[in-house]
Amino acid sequence: MARLSDIYAIPPDGSVHPVPQNFDVNFNWDYDDGRAAMMGLYRKGVEMQWNADSRIDWTQELDEDNPEQLPEEMLPISGMAQYEAMSRREKATVRRHFQGWQISQFMQGEQGALICAAKIVTQVPDIDSKFYASTQVIDEARHVESYKRLLEKFRVAYPMTAPLQELIDQVLRDSRWDMTYLGMQVVIEGLALAAFQQIRDHAQNPLAAAVNAYVMQDESRHVAFGRLALRDFYPTLTQAERDEREAFLLEACYLMRDRFDAVEVWRTLGLDPVKCAEHMYDSGFMAQFRSTLFSRIVPIVKDIGLWGKTIRDGYETMGIIGYADTDVQALQDADDGIAKEFDARRTYVESVAARAAAA
Numbered sequence: 001m002a003r004l005s006d007i008y009a010i011p012p013d014g015s016v017h018p019v020p021q022n023f024d025v026n027f028n029w030d031y032d033d034g035r036a037a038m039m040g041l042y043r044k045g046v047e048m049q050w051n052a053d054s055r056i057d058w059t060q061e062l063d064e065d066n067p068e069q070l071p072e073e074m075l076p077i078s079g080m081a082q083y084e085a086m087s088r089r090e091k092a093t094v095r096r097h098f099q100g101w102q103i104s105q106f107m108q109g110e111q112g113a114l115i116c117a118a119k120i121v122t123q124v125p126d127i128d129s130k131f132y133a134s135t136q137v138i139d140e141a142r143h144v145e146s147y148k149r150l151l152e153k154f155r156v157a158y159p160m161t162a163p164l165q166e167l168i169d170q171v172l173r174d175s176r177w178d179m180t181y182l183g184m185q186v187v188i189e190g191l192a193l194a195a196f197q198q199i200r201d202h203a204q205n206p207l208a209a210a211v212n213a214y215v216m217q218d219e220s221r222h223v224a225f226g227r228l229a230l231r232d233f234y235p236t237l238t239q240a241e242r243d244e245r246e247a248f249l250l251e252a253c254y255l256m257r258d259r260f261d262a263v264e265v266w267r268t269l270g271l272d273p274v275k276c277a278e279h280m281y282d283s284g285f286m287a288q289f290r291s292t293l294f295s296r297i298v299p300i301v302k303d304i305g306l307w308g309k310t311i312r313d314g315y316e317t318m319g320i321i322g323y324a325d326t327d328v329q330a331l332q333d334a335d336d337g338i339a340k341e342f343d344a345r346r347t348y349v350e351s352v353a354a355r356a357a358a359a
């Protein structure tokens with residue numbers, strides 16, 4: 001198996017990336033008043049732990065020409081003249097790099113989530129939130145592990161893309177505990193769910209689809225945690241304080257819509273990054289991605305009470321205010337149900353194989 005450090009297309013900028021911190025960690029001596037909903041989520045987090053080593057069948061391989069076996073229209077530069085003129089082999093390289101870049105962003109972003117969840121444990125004042133967030137820490141470690149193992153099979157990896165690093169750094173530098181939640185549990189988890197969903201629902205490759213289905217089952221719990229914690233907190237702030245958070249959310253939505261354009265891939269492959277980014281922006285892939293992204297984020301923003309004029313006007317201008325009515329609970333239930341279907345399929349395949357071996 002390839003070592004990750006040997007397959008980076010662009011070397012990461014040093015092996016350690018420090019983010020200076022300036023905030024209080026909080027003890028809490030009040031052990032009695034855990035909120036029922038939060039303690040229920042904590043219990044679920046404990047009971048639903050899984051082991052990436054055994055739940056996923058790592059003997060499965062990716063496809064040589066199209067690792068995740070995705071429909072061609074999900075490659076954001078498909079249809080572009082320069083891409084269409086390529087040989088079969090060159091096209092296979094583009095697919096491997098773009099898909100590997102995406103999985104790299106998942107793996108690197110998951111490390112960001114791991115660090116943010118650990119920060120929440122130390123910083124948040126409520127003991128029930130500390131309990132729940134501690135289950136998320138191990139979830140995120142498992143996600144880093146799962147994507148790392150998947151990525152090794154691509155034989156190519158990329159460092160964290162600059163816009164994602166900037167967003168995570170901003171969230172980590174902020175000394176207010178709710179900003180870590182808002183940035184990570186609402187914005188970045190929402191982004192992750194949208195990106196994972198595209199692969200879970202469209203990859204014909206069973207390994208790639210299963211990894212994303214299982215990670216999503218955990219992520220939907222993480223978003224629920226953010227909702228619970230923030231829904232109680234934001235009504236206690238002043239309008240000016242809420243306005244500041246709404247402005248942050250708007251900026252983050254623009255960033256996610258416009259700046260995750262995979263320039264590192266296009267540059268590495270000798271393609272014109274500006275032309276590729278332009279093509280990508282207008283592609284069916286991006287249209288679908290944006291729709292999934294905002295259906296995951298906008299209803300949560302409304303639900304946690306950051307629904308003042310700033311955000312409503314901003315979302316109106318972006319044309320995404322209609323997503324506010326998405327049924328988030330239905331999405332979460334579906335994420336859970338689909339992961340269970342993957343488990344059932346594996347059990348079935350193994351039982352058929354065992355019967356055949358015994359016959």
Ligand SMILES: [Fe+2]
Binds near residue numbers: 113
């Ligand atoms: Fe995660």
Ligand SMILES: [Fe+2]
Binds near residue numbers: 140
């Ligand atoms: Fe997460």
